[in-house]
Amino acid sequence: MQSIKTLSRKELVAGITGYYAHGKDLTFGYVEIKAGANLPAHHHVHEQITYIIEGELDMTIGGEFCPLRAGMFHVIPSNTPHSAIARTDVIAIDVFNPVREDYR
Numbered sequence: 001m002q003s004i005k006t007l008s009r010k011e012l013v014a015g016i017t018g019y020y021a022h023g024k025d026l027t028f029g030y031v032e033i034k035a036g037a038n039l040p041a042h043h044h045v046h047e048q049i050t051y052i053i054e055g056e057l058d059m060t061i062g063g064e065f066c067p068l069r070a071g072m073f074h075v076i077p078s079n080t081p082h083s084a085i086a087r088t089d090v091i092a093i094d095v096f097n098p099v100r101e102d103y104r
Contacts, residue, residue: 004030010103013039015086018094020103027100033057033090041083046096048076055090059083 007019015037018029027046033055041060050059051073059066059074061082066074076082096103 029094039084053091056087
C-alpha cells in the first residue's frame, strides 16, 4: 500500500499533472488540472475512463462535446480523438487499458 502522491509526478502539458500507478493490465491515474489548462486533441491505443472528482472539465470526444462535472465519467474508446479544457481547477481519475508504458 502507498499513497498516490508518493509516486513521481508527470506533467502532461502545462497545468496538468498526473500521478500514475500500474498494474498488470491497466494504469490508474490521479490527475490535477489547473483552471484554463488545455489538453490538445490526441488519441492512443488505450481505452480510457475519466472520472471527475472535483471541478468542471469540458471534453470533446470523437467530435462530441462532453461537459463533465464532479461525479460524472466518460468512457473513451481506443484510438478515439479527444481533448479537454478545464473550466475550473479539476481533480480527476483516469484509468487506461492496456498499461500506459509511456507514463511509467
